[in-house]
Amino acid sequence: MESTVQVSNQTDVESKEKPQMIYRCKKCRRIVASEDQIVPHERGQGQKCFNWKKRTGDNTTLDEQPSECSSIFVEPMKWMQAVEEGNVGQKLQCIGCNARLGYFSWVGMQCNCGTWVNPAFQLHKSRIDECQF
Numbered sequence: 802m803e804s805t806v807q808v809s810n811q812t813d814v815e816s817k818e819k820p821q822m823i824y825r826c827k828k829c830r831r832i833v834a835s836e837d838q839i840v841p842h843e844r845g846q847g848q849k850c851f852n853w854k855k856r857t858g859d860n861t862t863l864d865e866q867p868s869e870c871s872s873i874f875v876e877p878m879k880w881m882q883a884v885e886e887g888n889v890g891q892k893l894q895c896i897g898c899n900a901r902l903g904y905f906s907w908v909g910m911q912c913n914c915g916t917w918v919n920p921a922f923q924l925h926k927s928r929i930d931e932c933q934f
């Protein structure tokens with residue numbers, strides 16, 4: 802009887818060995834987030850029964866897994882004016898060029914992988930550039 806309620810595969814990424822990733826607005830290149838501001842979430846479904854549990858099932862759920870989350874979730878940040886204004890949910894616009902970068906919601910949002918993030922400050926990967934610092 803294993804209790805797999807808490808699936809924490811988080812390795813402490815406190816060290817500075819790795820180069821940090823930063824995220825910029827694609828349009829104006831403003832830095833909108835860095836790696837340590839990312840709020841990780843577990844991938845919805847599939848991931849936890851990957852290794853051992855559901856090996857015997859004849860219907861493989863592998864192809865149902867979304868390839869990749871289409872957005873990242875971050876901590877609330879200063880440039881998020883809509884957050885500062887006290888909204889509950891609102892578009893997130895780049896403070897530099899007003900491009901829409903994502904959406905936030907204090908009550909939570911669902912990632913395309915199926916996982917609920919709460920509260921959610923979502924940045925669409927298609928709107929930002931990911932680069933190494």
Ligand SMILES: [Zn+2]
Pocket residue numbers: 826827828829830831895896897898899900
């Ligand atoms: Zn911008």
Ligand SMILES: [Zn+2]
Pocket residue numbers: 842843844845870871912913914915916
């Ligand atoms: Zn996701």
